Amino acid sequence: MYPAVYSLHLHLEDQHPVTFRANEDLINVVSLDRSRKSMLTEFFTLNRVDDNAKRLLYKEFPEYYVWNQQYKEWTPRKKKTVIGRIVTVNPFEGERYYLRILLNHIRGLLSFEDLRTVDGVVSPTFREAATMHGLLQRDSSLEDCLQEASLYQMPSSFRRLFATILVYCNPTNPRELWERFEQDMSVDFKSTENSISNVKTKVLRTISFTIESMGKDINSYNLLDDDICFDEEEFQSREIDDELAVEIPEEDIAASESLNSEQKHVYNAVLEKVFANQNAAFFVDGPGGTGKTFLYKALLATVRSRKLVALATASSGVAASILPGGRTAHSRFKLPLDTDKKSTCCVSKQSALANLLRSAKLIIWDEAPMTRKQHIETLDKMLRDINNSDVTFGGKVVVFGGDFRQVLPVVRKGTRQEQVTSSLVYSYLWPTLTKFHLTENMRARFDPVFSDYVLEVGNGMPPNTIDETIKIPNGMLVPYEDDNTSLDHLIEDVFHNIQEYSANISTMMNRAILTPKNGSVDEINALLIHRFPGKVHRYYSFDETIDASEQSVMEDFLNTLTPNGLPPHELLLKKNCPIMLLRNINPSEGLCNGTRLICRSFDRNIIDAEIAVGHHIGKRVFIPRIPFLPNVDENSGFPFKRTQFPIRLSFAMTINKSQGQTLDYVEIYLPQPVFSHGQLYVALSRAKTASTVRILIRPVSTEQREKMRTVYTAIKDITPNTRNWKIKMIVAEKSPKRISQRTNVKYQNLTLFDEEGNRVQAAMFGADMSNQLIQDILAVAIKIKPIKEVTTAYGPTTIQEIYVIDERADDNDLIIKSIIARNLTYPSAPLSSVGIREIVKNCDIAEMMKGLQPMEIAAIMFGEVAEEAFGCSAIELIENSGEEHQPYIKSVADKLSTKIWKIQVYADPEKLNEKRHKHFNVLSIEAMEDERNAGSSS
Numbered sequence: 054m055y056p057a058v059y060s061l062h063l064h065l066e067d068q069h070p071v072t073f074r075a076n077e078d079l080i081n082v083v084s085l086d087r088s089r090k091s092m093l094t095e096f097f098t099l100n101r102v103d104d105n106a107k108r109l110l111y112k113e114f115p116e117y118y119v120w121n122q123q124y125k126e127w128t129p130r131k132k133k134t135v136i137g138r139i140v141t142v143n144p145f146e147g148e149r150y151y152l153r154i155l156l157n158h159i160r161g162l163l164s165f166e167d168l169r170t171v172d173g174v175v176s177p178t179f180r181e182a183a184t185m186h187g188l189l190q191r192d193s194s195l196e197d198c199l200q201e202a203s204l205y206q207m208p209s210s211f212r213r214l215f216a217t218i219l220v221y222c223n224p225t226n227p228r229e230l231w232e233r234f235e236q237d238m239s240v241d242f243k244s245t246e247n248s249i250s251n252v253k254t255k256v257l258r259t260i261s262f263t264i265e266s267m268g269k270d271i272n273s274y275n276l277l278d279d280d281i282c283f284d285e286e287e288f289q290s291r292e293i294d295d296e297l298a299v300e301i302p303e304e305d306i307a308a309s310e311s312l313n314s315e316q317k318h319v320y321n322a323v324l325e326k327v328f329a330n331q332n333a334a335f336f337v338d339g340p341g342g343t344g345k346t347f348l349y350k351a352l353l354a355t356v357r358s359r360k361l362v363a364l365a366t367a368s369s370g371v372a373a374s375i376l377p378g379g380r381t382a383h384s385r386f387k388l389p390l391d392t393d394k395k396s397t398c399c400v401s402k403q404s405a406l407a408n409l410l411r412s413a414k415l416i417i418w419d420e421a422p423m424t425r426k427q428h429i430e431t432l433d434k435m436l437r438d439i440n441n442s443d444v445t446f447g448g449k450v451v452v453f454g455g456d457f458r459q460v461l462p463v464v465r466k467g468t469r470q471e472q473v474t475s476s477l478v479y480s481y482l483w484p485t486l487t488k489f490h491l492t493e494n495m496r497a498r499f500d501p502v503f504s505d506y507v508l509e510v511g512n513g514m515p516p517n518t519i520d521e522t523i524k525i526p527n528g529m530l531v532p533y534e535d536d537n538t539s540l541d542h543l544i545e546d547v548f549h550n551i552q553e554y555s556a557n558i559s560t561m562m563n564r565a566i567l568t569p570k571n572g573s574v575d576e577i578n579a580l581l582i583h584r585f586p587g588k589v590h591r592y593y594s595f596d597e598t599i600d601a602s603e604q605s606v607m608e609d610f611l612n613t614l615t616p617n618g619l620p621p622h623e624l625l626l627k628k629n630c631p632i633m634l635l636r637n638i639n640p641s642e643g644l645c646n647g648t649r650l651i652c653r654s655f656d657r658n659i660i661d662a663e664i665a666v667g668h669h670i671g672k673r674v675f676i677p678r679i680p681f682l683p684n685v686d687e688n689s690g691f692p693f694k695r696t697q698f699p700i701r702l703s704f705a706m707t708i709n710k711s712q713g714q715t716l717d718y719v720e721i722y723l724p725q726p727v728f729s730h731g732q733l734y735v736a737l738s739r740a741k742t743a744s745t746v747r748i749l750i751r752p753v754s755t756e757q758r759e760k761m762r763t764v765y766t767a768i769k770d771i772t773p774n775t776r777n778w779k780i781k782m783i784v785a786e787k788s789p790k791r792i793s794q795r796t797n798v799k800y801q802n803l804t805l806f807d808e809e810g811n812r813v814q815a816a817m818f819g820a821d822m823s824n825q826l827i828q829d830i831l832a833v834a835i836k837i838k839p840i841k842e843v844t845t846a847y848g849p850t851t852i853q854e855i856y857v858i859d860e861r862a863d864d865n866d867l868i869i870k871s872i873i874a875r876n877l878t879y880p881s882a883p884l885s886s887v888g889i890r891e892i893v894k895n896c897d898i899a900e901m902m903k904g905l906q907p908m909e910i911a912a913i914m915f916g917e918v919a920e921e922a923f924g925c926s927a928i929e930l931i932e933n934s935g936e937e938h939q940p941y942i943k944s945v946a947d948k949l950s951t952k953i954w955k956i957q958v959y960a961d962p963e964k965l966n967e968k969r970h971k972h973f974n975v976l977s978i979e980a981m982e983d984e985r986n987a988g989s990s991s
């Protein structure tokens with residue numbers, strides 16, 4: 054086995070084994086100096102004299118020192134890599150087990166007594182010492198946690214903490230906790246209420262509200278002998294009163310005056326329906342930073358300021374917490390977590406929620422593309438049901454919004470196709486939504502070049518994105534020197550005066566390092582917390598195997614795991630450091646998965662923190678340890694429970710977690726080259742200008758770096774003297790095969806892109822044409838809407854919405870074929886023709902469509918079929934399509950077999966000075982697929 058595992062002895066004081074010969078005198082043996090020595094005692098001895106040793110845990114010792122059995126001493130290791138492991142001990146062995154826990158976590162130990170000493174106090178047992186170090190969970194840990202919180206004398210935060218403990222920590226006896234801390238939770242009400250029973254009712258009512266907003270019922274916790282009943286009428290109207298009481302920020306009221314023309318257009322359209330009491334459902338699509346949230350806030354403020362109910366929801370907790378009164382759609386509508394096609398909602402018509410929904414004049418659901426279509430369909434059914442209406446969304450005004458370029462719904466272990474089909478676009482509701490597009494990047498409005506660049510990356514289109522290779526402007530790149538130096542430069546750039554962090558918290562919280570994977574997040578956070586000023590506080594998780602008999606064997610291993618979404622085993626924190634919450638504890642109070650906070654103070658069982666961003670900024674919260682049961686799939690298939698504070702450091706965060714946040718300074722760290730343009734888009738669109746973005750790309754190997762430099766030749770670098778050059782191209786499109794009328798030669802036109810996005814059109818002749826290139830039939834148009842004028846990011850243009858039928862619908866196969874055959878009789882225009890609209894208009898496809906099964910997908914037709922039917926190239930279709938088509942185009946285009954080819958092209962020297970080199974002839978074509986798939990070079 055490599056590396057070798059070095060087993061380390063473990064024993065209580067003076068209880069180590071001693072070897073001796075049968076004829077030796079035992080008294081002599083015991084008095085010998087070497088008999089007093091063991092691996093462990095000599096570990097202590099070396100720690101007393103060697104500063105390097107002091108930095109190590111006992112189990113790390115063998116990596117740097119070798120145990121000499123003959124002389125009973127540790128000497129520095131010169132070669133061979135080994136790892137150490139302290140022998141396994143069963144928890145039933147008592148003190149030896151606790152000794153092992155201490156040794157596994159505490160450094161610089163000098164003696165057994167030192168092991169038992171915590172903050173200068175010597176504990177009688179190792180168990181007590183381990184508990185004092187926070188390495189063992191006390192039976193009374195929840196009580197201790199509340200006791201610590203009570204000393205802060207912040208009754209409203211204390212009540213929230215109590216509710217959190219009831220809901221998330223499963224206390225064995227909630228009533229005992231209630232009785233013990235009732236007074237601490239009542240302090241503020243004692244001065245406003247005139248009797249003890251009123252105080253009690255008020256305290257219980259506020260706790261009940263919090264518990265309810267966490268999706269639970271106070272009566273499940275047996276706090277009093279009888280169930281707690283609040284006045285029925287009050288209960289019914291409370292949800293509505295709460296909504297009407299949502300604070301309306303002044304700036305949100307003013308926002309309606311500063312909307313840009315696109316935002317204003319949506320604002321007017323929505324409010325017209327709200328105030329006319331007419332039903333309507335909208336979808337506001339806009340790339341990151343185009344002011345969707347700004348618009349929602351303006352809408353909410355206007356409706357709420359007229360004392361009408363407007364519900365603010367979002368798919369994720371972070372997006373919800375940015376909106377005043379925002380809740381996750383799941384908690385607001387009590388949506389079931391598992392939804393299937395048949396799922397209906399189980400909200401009774403008499404419930405308080407039904408009352409609230411009936412009175413709502415406006416419902417907003419942000420980040421709708423992130424949710425599965427079934428959830429939105431459930432809301433539709435629920436609203437129809439409680440409003441006794443057959444109209445979509447029960448006749449309400451509903452505004453969905455989001456950005457399809459960002460994250461699609463998560464389908465566990467689902468393919469990209471499954472993710473796409475589970476999105477709202479594939480719902481029966483999609484065609485019923487009135488779509489609006491916001492195109493002006495308000496976040497980056499002072500840097501239009503950057504704003505265009507971000508949008509192009511988001512669309513994943515050439516010239517900036519070629520087959521998932523993204524071109525990054527030089528000005529944004531942090532030059533790569535070596536891993537550590539470059540990462541240091543990146544960190545310096547963003548947090549150069551980390552010593553001053555506490556004095557500039559609001560500035561610092563607007564800076565972050567974004568990276569794709571959790572591993573890199575941990576790497577950077579670990580570096581930064583060491584550089585951060587102040588005393589370190591360590592919190593260890595309690596990791597328990599579900600099967601108690603496995604605890605002794607698995608414990609060390611579990612401590613090394615940080616499954617997705619879980620806090621680490623060892624949490625290092627300092628006063629005023631930034632942290633991020635990892636659980637949706639209570640989104641209506643701003644506490645959701647992704648909320649960023651600042652640590653204010655620490656106790657053994659609670660962390661006092663302050664919300665640092667969003668609508669709830671400044672709110673103080675007590676965070677207790679809570680149990681996590683990680684998904685078995687994500688931790689090598691081993692079920693266990695981790696009890697830890699639900700937080701992690703947030704100097705760095707994953708790109709996914711940054712969604713929805715505006716940052717003044719964005720550093721993007723890409724340790725792996727594998728990266729989707731959608732992810733980079735999310736990261737870039739957090740920033741306001743190019744000058745506030747820095748990107749560090751760590752090449753995997755020098756070989757790869759060399760290859761990146763030398764292999765690619767760009768079209769623009771070709772000179773008239775260049776002959777028979779080879780270049781990597783993407784065949785983006787090919788025309789139908791044609792015969793030249795003049796020369797009778799067979800040829801085929803191609804649209805090619807090089808790696809930099811330079812485009813050429815080339816022709817292919819003879820045998821080369823038999824290459825199985827690209828583009829199968831993906832879909833056929835079944836509904837073509839009239840041409841309309843729209844304003845896109847590229848200026849005003851005309852678009853045409855085309856609904857296509859999926860080729861997978863077998864029943865439609867024959868009809869599709871006949872449509873194609875019929876259309877082929879129309880004159881076919883050349884590849885670059887723009888004659889599409891005329892031809893489409895004249896096509897009488899409508900009659901044939903009637904026979905088709907209604908398996909509509911909204912998309913655009915590509916490739917030969919598109920060209921044959923419409924006389925238009927796919928590229929033209931893409932360029933002439935409105936924003937709303939981009940997601941479908943993307944999903945269809947993803948299926949296209951764009952490949953990289955090595956192509957010999959003949960360039961006509963006469964034409965090379967032209968801006969766009971159009972006149973090339975392809976001499977030969979060689980697929981480069983192997984290089985990408987199998988890693989062999991060409």
Ligand SMILES: Nc1ncnc2c1ncn2[C@@H]1O[C@H](COP(=O)(O)OP(=O)(O)OP(=O)(O)O)[C@@H](O)[C@H]1O
Nearest residue numbers: 311312313340341342343344345346347495496713
């Ligand atoms: N009309 C406006 N006038 C002034 N500032 C605006 C306007 N619209 C938006 N902004 C500002 O632009 C920035 C981005 O807006 P917002 O957060 O609403 O965009 P978004 O579309 O929700 O972005 P994302 O999808 O990334 O969350 C914010 O700082 C916001 O205050």
